[in-house]
Amino acid sequence: MKKIELAKAYEPQSVEDGIYRDWEQSGLFNPDNLPGKRDESFTVIMPPPNATGTLHIGHAMFLTLEDIMVRFARMRGKAALWLPGTDHASIATQAKVEKIVAKEEGKTKYDYGREAFIERIKKFVGGSQATIRRQVRKMGASCDWSREAYTLDDPRSRAVREMFVRMFDDGLIYRGYRIVNWCPRCESTLADDEVEYREQRGRLYFMKYGPFTVATTRPETKLGDTGVAVHPEDARYRDMIGTEFEVDFGIGPQRIRVIADGSVDPEFGSGVVGLTPAHSAVDFEMAERNGLPIRKVIGEDGKMTALAGRYAGMTVEECRTRFVADLEAKGLMEKVEDLDNNISVCYRCATPIEPLTSRQWFIDVNRPIADRENKSLKELSVEAVRSGNIRIVPDRFEKVYCRWMENLRPWCISRQIWFGHQVPVWYCDDCRGGLAADGDGLEGVIVSRDTPDSCPKCGGANLRRDTDTLDTWFSSGMWTFSTLGWPDNAKVGPDGTVEKTGDIKRFHPTSIMETGYDILPFWVARMILMTTYALGEVPFRNVYLHGLVRDEQGRKMSKSLENIIDPMDVAEKYGTDAVRLSLTIGNAPGNDLKMSEDKIAYFRNFANKLWNISRFILMGGIPEGNPARPEPRTLADRWILARFDETVRSVTADLEGMNYSRPGETLRDFTWNELADWYLEIAKIEKAQENDDNKQKILAYLLSNLLKLWHPFMPFVTEEIWRQAFAAGPEDRIMVAEWPEVPAAAADDGAVMDGMAALREIIVTIRNIRSEYGVEAAKKIGAVAVAGDRIDLVSRHAQVIRGLARLGELRVSAEGDRPEGQVAAAVVAGVQLFVPLGDLVDADAEKERLNRELADAEKYLAALKGKLGNADFVAKAPEAVVAAEREKLAAQEDKIAKLRGQVAGMS
RNA sequence: GGGCGCUUAGCUCAGUUGGUUAGAGCGUCUCGUUUACACCGAGAAGGCCACAGGUUCGAGCCCUGUAGCGCCCACCA
Numbered sequence: 011m012k013k014i015e016l017a018k019a020y021e022p023q024s025v026e027d028g029i030y031r032d033w034e035q036s037g038l039f040n041p042d043n044l045p046g047k048r049d050e051s052f053t054v055i056m057p058p059p060n061a062t063g064t065l066h067i068g069h070a071m072f073l074t075l076e077d078i079m080v081r082f083a084r085m086r087g088k089a090a091l092w093l094p095g096t097d098h099a100s101i102a103t104q105a106k107v108e109k110i111v112a113k114e115e116g117k118t119k120y121d122y123g124r125e126a127f128i129e130r131i132k133k134f135v136g137g138s139q140a141t142i143r144r145q146v147r148k149m150g151a152s153c154d155w156s157r158e159a160y161t162l163d164d165p166r167s168r169a170v171r172e173m174f175v176r177m178f179d180d181g182l183i184y185r186g187y188r189i190v191n192w193c194p195r196c197e198s199t200l201a202d203d204e205v206e207y208r209e210q211r212g213r214l215y216f217m218k219y220g221p222f223t224v225a226t227t228r229p230e231t232k233l234g235d236t237g238v239a240v241h242p243e244d245a246r247y248r249d250m251i252g253t254e255f256e257v258d259f260g261i262g263p264q265r266i267r268v269i270a271d272g273s274v275d276p277e278f279g280s281g282v283v284g285l286t287p288a289h290s291a292v293d294f295e296m297a298e299r300n301g302l303p304i305r306k307v308i309g310e311d312g313k314m315t316a317l318a319g320r321y322a323g324m325t326v327e328e329c330r331t332r333f334v335a336d337l338e339a340k341g342l343m344e345k346v347e348d349l350d351n352n353i354s355v356c357y358r359c360a361t362p363i364e365p366l367t368s369r370q371w372f373i374d375v376n377r378p379i380a381d382r383e384n385k386s387l388k389e390l391s392v393e394a395v396r397s398g399n400i401r402i403v404p405d406r407f408e409k410v411y412c413r414w415m416e417n418l419r420p421w422c423i424s425r426q427i428w429f430g431h432q433v434p435v436w437y438c439d440d441c442r443g444g445l446a447a448d449g450d451g452l453e454g455v456i457v458s459r460d461t462p463d464s465c466p467k468c469g470g471a472n473l474r475r476d477t478d479t480l481d482t483w484f485s486s487g488m489w490t491f492s493t494l495g496w497p498d499n500a501k502v503g504p505d506g507t508v509e510k511t512g513d514i515k516r517f518h519p520t521s522i523m524e525t526g527y528d529i530l531p532f533w534v535a536r537m538i539l540m541t542t543y544a545l546g547e548v549p550f551r552n553v554y555l556h557g558l559v560r561d562e563q564g565r566k567m568s569k570s571l572e573n574i575i576d577p578m579d580v581a582e583k584y585g586t587d588a589v590r591l592s593l594t595i596g597n598a599p600g601n602d603l604k605m606s607e608d609k610i611a612y613f614r615n616f617a618n619k620l621w622n623i624s625r626f627i628l629m630g631g632i633p634e635g636n637p638a639r640p641e642p643r644t645l646a647d648r649w650i651l652a653r654f655d656e657t658v659r660s661v662t663a664d665l666e667g668m669n670y671s672r673p674g675e676t677l678r679d680f681t682w683n684e685l686a687d688w689y690l691e692i693a694k695i696e697k698a699q700e701n702d703d704n705k706q707k708i709l710a711y712l713l714s715n716l717l718k719l720w721h722p723f724m725p726f727v728t729e730e731i732w733r734q735a736f737a738a739g740p741e742d743r744i745m746v747a748e749w750p751e752v753p754a755a756a757a758d759d760g761a762v763m764d765g766m767a768a769l770r771e772i773i774v775t776i777r778n779i780r781s782e783y784g785v786e787a788a789k790k791i792g793a794v795a796v797a798g799d800r801i802d803l804v805s806r807h808a809q810v811i812r813g814l815a816r817l818g819e820l821r822v823s824a825e826g827d828r829p830e831g832q833v834a835a836a837v838v839a840g841v842q843l844f845v846p847l848g849d850l851v852d853a854d855a856e857k858e859r860l861n862r863e864l865a866d867a868e869k870y871l872a873a874l875k876g877k878l879g880n881a882d883f884v885a886k887a888p889e890a891v892v893a894a895e896r897e898k899l900a901a902q903e904d905k906i907a908k909l910r911g912q913v914a915g916m917s
Numbered sequence: 918g919g920g921c922g923c924u925u926a927g928c929u930c931a932g933u934u935g936g937u938u939a940g941a942g943c944g945u946c947u948c949g950u951u952u953a954c955a956c957c958g959a960g961a962a963g964g965c966c967a968c969a970g971g972u973u974c975g976a977g978c979c980c981u982g983u984a985g986c987g988c989c990c991a992c993c994a
Contacts, residue, residue, distance in 0.1 A: 019956075207992080214994085226994060239994090275993065283994045290994080352992065406921065410989070413920080417990085527989095562929090564987095596930060596942090600922090602988095604929065612943070615956040626953030667933095675931075675941075683941095690953080774960090780948095781960045787949045816951075816959095870938060882974035891936050891975090898937070 011631035011703055014735050020621035022585025025730045030147055033729075038746055040154045041089040045746065052083035052090045053520040055490050055550075056153060057533070058161060060099035061138040062106045065145040067559045067567065067605060068526070070577035071593040073149040075556060075670055076524050078594065080152055081722035082665045083521075085749040091517050093493050094146060095159035096139050100430035100482040101196060101204075105358050107131045107429075124428050124477075131429045145578060150586050150725045152745065157513075159493040161485045162431065169492040170485050171434045171459050173544060178457045182377055182387065182543070183423070185455070187369050189287075189294040190422050191354070194312035195361040198426040199370055201481055202419065203531050205363055207352040216280065216344040217337055220257040220266060221250070223344055225279025227351060228289075229337070230329040233259060233318050234307035235266060237285040239296060242270035244281055260336055261319025269300045288367045306367055310426075326364070371424035371433060371478065375539070381506025382546065390542040391415050391535065400538065402553045403668055404600040407530060414531045423481045430479030434458055440470030487536035490520050490549040500545055508545050522668065523550040527557060527600055554668050557602040559593070564604055580610050587724035588614035594723060595674040616678060617727050620720065623686050624713055624731045631703065632710035632735065640707040644696055645807070647708055649766040650689040652759045653680060654712055655752040661719055662749070674723055681716065688770065695813045715750040765803055768839035769811070772804070775838045776815035776845065783834060783850045790818035794829050796842040797822055804841060828915055835860060835912040837905050842912065857916045864909045871902045 037043040041051070054076050059069055076092060084090035104119075107130060111117050119127045139160070146153065159166060177183040191200040215229045219238070226232060235257075240247040251270045256263040273292075274283055287297030288306040297304065307318040314321045314329050321329045337343045354363040378384040385393070392415050394400050395408055402408045424433060434457060441454035456462055456473065464471045488496070491514060499514035510518065519541075525534065534553055541549035560566060561573040568574070581589045591613035597603045642648040657680045661673040690709075697705040714736050721728040721744050732744035776793060785791060793815070797804040804811070805822045812820050821827065832851035833844045877883055878895055 016953090019954080224994080228994090273993095278993055280994095285994095292992085292994080349993090351994090354992095410921075413990075531990095598930090606929095608943075609929085611956080615954095618956045619954065622954035622957085624953085629953070669933095672931080679941075686954085687958085777959060778961090784948080787959075788951075813951095866938090873938080877975085880974060884974085886974050887936070894937070 011633055011706060013631045014628040016621065016625040016628060016731070016734060018625075020585070020618045020727055020730075022587065022617070022726060023582065026148075026150075026586055026726045029726055029729050029733075030150060033152065033743070033745060034147070034155065036741075036743065038084075038743070039092070039152050040156050041091045044084065044089060046087055048087060048089035050088045051517050051521075052080070052088040053517040054080055054092045054522055054524065055493055055520050056092060056094045057523075057525045057529075058095040058097035058159075058486065058489065059142055060102055061096045061135040061142070061160075062099060062103050063138050064141050065577060067575050067577045067593075069145075070149055070581075070589060071559055071597070071603070072524055072526070072556060073146060073151045074590040074593045075554070075597075076522075077149070077151050077153075077590075077725070078665070078670055078722040079522055079524065079668075081725060081745065082749070084152070084745070085718065085721065085747060087748070089516070091157070092151070092153040093157045093159065094151070094153040094155065095161070095489075095493060096135075096142055097486055098135065098160065098162035098430065098482065100425065100427045100479060101198065101200075101358050102482075103131060103135065104427050104429040105196065107134050110134070119428065128428055148578060148581055148586060150590065152725070157493065161482070161489070161492075165495075166485060166488075166492050167431060169488055169496050170431045170480065172497045173484075173488060173540070174434050174480070175457055175459050177373065177543070180379060180381075182374050182379070184372055184374055185369065186372050186420070187367060188372065188420065188422070189289075189291050189365055189367050190370055192310060192364045192366050192368065193356040193359065193361055194310075194364055195359050196356060196427065197310065199368065199422050199424065200356060200363065201422060201483070204357045205354045206357045206360075208355050208360075210351060210353045212349050212351050212353070214279065214347045214349040215334065216346070218342040218344060219282070219284060220255045222247075222282045223280040224282050224284040226284055227349065228330070230314070230318075230321070230326060230333050231286045231289045231307065232284050233261060233264075233314075233321065233329075233333070234286045234288050234305045235264060235284045236287060236305050237267045237269055237297065237300065237302045239269050239271045239274050239283045239285055240281060241274040241276045242272060244274075244276045246276075246281065259333070259342075260340070261321065264305070267300070267302060269296065269302070271296055289365050291365055294365075294367070304367055308364055308366055310366070310368065312364060370422050371435075373421040373423055375418050375421060379543065382543070387539050387543060388415060388418055391539045394538050394542055394548050399548045400550065400553060403555065404598075407527060407553075407555055407600060411530055411535060415535055418535075421481075423484050424476075424478040425481055426477075427479050430482060431485055433476050433478050433480060435476040435478075436462055436473045437476065438465035438468065438470050439472040439474065440468050441465055483532060483536045484540075486533060487540035488544070490523070490537055490541060491518055491545060494518055496544065506546070508547075510545075514545075518545070519548050520550045522552045522554050524554045524556065527555040530555065552668065555600050556597070557600055559605050560602050562604060562606040562608075564602070575605055575607065575610075580607065584610045584614040585617055585726070587617050587727050590725075591616065591674060591723060594670055595678070597671050599668070616682070617724060619686065620681060620724070621727060621731065623681065623690065624717075624735065626690060627706075627709040627713050628735050630697070630706050630709065632713075633703070633707055635738070636736070637707060637710040637714050640704060640711055642708070643700070643704055645762060645765050645769070645803075646689060646692040646696065646810070647705075648762045650685065650712065651708070652756065652762055653684055654715070655755065658715070658719065658750050658752045665722070673719075677716075677719055677723070681720075685712065685716070691814055692810050695810050699809065717744060718747050718750055721745065721747075768800060768803060768841070769807055771838045772841055772843065773811055773814045775836050775843055776811070776817065779834045779836065779843075779845050779847075780816070783847055785847070785850070787816065790816060792819040792821070792829075792846060793817050794821045794823070794827055794844040794846075796825055796827055796844070798825060798840055798842075800839065800841050832856075835915075836863075837908040837912065840901070840904060840908075842908050853916055857913060860909060860913050860916070864906065864913065867902055867906050867909060871899070871906060874899045874902060 059065060080090050080092040108119055122130060191205050193200055212227050214225050214227055216223055216225050250268045254267045257266055285293045285296060287294045287302055287304045289308055305317055307315050309315045312325060314324050316322050356363060375388040376386045378386055382390055392412055395411055436456040438454045494513040494517055499512040501509045537549045577589060588610050592610045642651050657676055660676050664673040693705050717728045717732055729744050795804050801824045808820045808822055829844050829846045831846050832848055832853060833846045834851055834856055836843045884892055
């Protein structure tokens with residue numbers, strides 16, 4: 011036996027960094043270096059944090075959850091890979107640097123110029139990445155840094171170009187003139203889901219409009235109208251459907267066709283909608299269906315175009331003011347009403363979105379793909395989830411996903427942002443004479459993996475590269491496989507099948523994608539779409555969605571509310587393990603989590619409790635080497651081992667089922683409420699009665715394996731205790747220890763549980779009596795137990811009862827041994843307890859207390875009798891349930907009889 | 918407008934196919950330095966499980982409806 015003395019309290023600050031360094035240097039984060047065969051792989055690709063600065067508590071949460079998954083898999087003998095990385099997040103990062111440059115240098119991106127500004131962004135990103143790497147390490151994340159990736163590094167850029175070319179060749183990427191969301195501040199398009207809506211007090215203008223009156227919130231767009239829509243059943247206008255007329259808003263005549271559409275609400279406004287195909291998504295679609303021409307009056311610069319005649323060159327706001335005034339002057343404005351409505355704004359800079367038609371690159375989500383059984387991207391993506399090939403947790407998000415996917419419109423992938431993957435597209439000036447303003451078709455367009463020297467068609471050398479960059483989600487959509495060596499590790503055969511090699515073969519599809527429910531459509535959906543296309547398989551088997559971290563009152567954390575909890579601050583203050591537990595326990599998938607510093611402090615206390623449990627056990631001495639499973643000797647031994655086994659089974663099953671909160675609770679309850687509060691206290695007494703090391707062997711076994719169970723949750727404190735106590739040498743780390751295996755539940759476990767429960771009840775009851783009569787804690791009193799059938803149990807554990815209930819003497823008899831004088835009495839688990847307390851006991855009060863208990867027991871008895879007297883219950887309920895009720899009835903009758911005896915003895 | 922979720926102790930939440938007298942942590946109150954731990958220990962109080970019906974021998978759990986709260990999607994020109 012070796013005795014070890016741990017420090018009096020756990021000090022995370024002094025050990026965490028060193029432990030992480032050791033883990034990292036061991037190379038064991040890389041599955042290639044793990045010992046053993048490891049046939050089965052387990053892969054998590056880290057959702058790459060945006061390289062826009064620092065990590066927040068939400069990142070700390072996902073790092074914790076993913077680390078639990080990976081550490082568990084690693085300990086269970088799997089080739090566990092957790093691949094880290096960062097995202098260039100084009101719009102977000104560029105916007106951030108624009109802000110910094112404006113504030114610190116008073117410059118705009120134009121002052122820099124495109125090349126120099128991109129360099130400036132790269133510098134900023136480099137700093138962010140360094141910070142992020144440091145922070146990820148601080149959280150204890152056991153990710154494989156040797157495989158770290160960045161969505162904009164060279165391998166990923168190659169993959170993106172490859173994907174673009176392949177999709178273009180398959181006709182899935184096309185160039186089209188369609189309506190897009192345009193952010194005038196970012197000077198770029200946005201995807202539909204990058205648009206947010208804000209409530210706004212607006213106005214509804216009723217203007218004279220040829221033969222109609224049209225209501226609009228944006229009068230200036232009427233300059234771009236080419237039609238009006240009415241409800242097909244609207245009697246007022248039915249006869250006019252299909253007719254054309256001209257209006258003149260002061261810029262010359264506009265030809266307007268009347269069309270019918272069921273979506274028009276006859277009750278709203280005048281029941282006539284002016285159609286502006288170029289500046290409203292809904293109108294655009296109606297125009298497409300009815301062949302209306304497009305008339306673009308607002309340009310990408312946010313100013314009115316030449317088609318707006320005298321208003322050309324004005325900003326939208328100026329134009330509105332002038333136009334409204336002009337209409338009023340001409341008596342064409344009927345009335346103006348107040349109206350609350352939603353306006354769309356950019357999700358990055360909150361600038362109002364200007365919908366407009368533009369020539370952009372799109373992904374066609376509806377086009378059948380020959381190599382994929384003629385299914386479209388949309389169909390493939392829906393099928394991946396519907397078929398069960400991907401499981402989403404919690405499952406209610408499957409519906410959200412499917413609905414979103416089914417309603418997907420053409421995905422606009424080109425952005426006019428500078429920072430990002432430039433589209434691999436060149437235009438040949440010789441073939442086409444350059445890219446005509448709004449020309450159609452693809453003449454003169456070259457799509458290529460590498461930079462072409464000359465035009466493949468005409469040999470001309472006057473090539474210009476398209477300046478557009480790709481939607482940031484295009485590259486992050488490829489994240490699960492671009493990080494594993496795509497395209498080199500996935501050769502496509504002539505029939506479209508994919509032959510996987512290297513890391514893709516070994517680690518793809520990945521096991522779990524753990525991410526926030528808020529980016530289910532943004533990201534998860536895109537990954538499924540891109541992966542089913544590129545690899546013909548799903549990107550991941552499971553999606554685990556976490557919620558948002560909120561403050562104590564359930565509010566979002568924000569700078570303005572000053573309620574931000576910085577994960578680095580609290581990790582430093584309370585220890586990383588405490589922060590991790592506070593983010594795990596009580597955290598249900600798909601639900602938001604309320605966080606507070608008090609909660610973290612509570613888990614700091616718990617880490618210290620575990621430390622002190624270890625300290626106590628190790629002080630008593632542990633056997634050399636890995637503690638084997640010892641033979642239980644006493645009831646308590648049997649009980650704690652059975653409880654431990656059950657804990658192992660339950661924690662293992664939960665972790666396998668992607669439940670991370672409950673195993674934390676299970677472990678905390680076992681560690682604190684059973685091991686520390688009961689078994690350790692009993693062990694102190696029983697150890698003195700045994701003349702060998704059996705107790706310490708049991709304790710060592712329990713501790714070493716309990717540390718393993720805790721390790722995925724609290725990697726640092728468990729590794730530190732392991733290192734000081736159980737490690738065979740510096741290379742022996744709990745991180746790669748084998749996950750505990752325990753025998754199945756034994757047949758006599760029930761009896762063990764029952765005996766232990768009785769023992770605990772007896773002790774608690776005596777403690778209760780002491781407390782009730784205000785007996786000083788230090789004072790040893792005597793007690794008598796009339797134990798009946800329990801005589802064996804009670805007499806064998808007399809020492810334990812005396813110790814834990816602080817009794818001087820405990821007299822045990824089978825029956826009829828009531829002490830003289832004033833006694834407090836109780837019946838528990840079939841045992842009568844008498845505690846002679848002399849003058850402390852008021853006989854009347856005691857009698858009343860017993861009578862109250864008697865009344866409760868009788869009430870319960872009546873309920874049981876009622877239940878068992880119900881013929882339907884006895885006939886229809888399962889036998890075991892009925893038998894259990896009968897047992898309860900018998901126990902209750904016994905208790906009542908004994909209580910009556912005690913009451914009688916009082917007088 | 919459409920969809921989803923929630924409502925259990927003062928607070929945060931468990932409660933897995935319906936079956937002990939509904940649990941835990943925090944907080945509150947009482948007592949306590951028993952040599953692992955005051956970042957601790959012992960004990961206590963505290964709940965018509967939102968409401969109303971229904972199914973069932975039996976409902977916190979299943980079904981229907983109502984109310985309140987929250988979220989997502991669509992979006993009215």
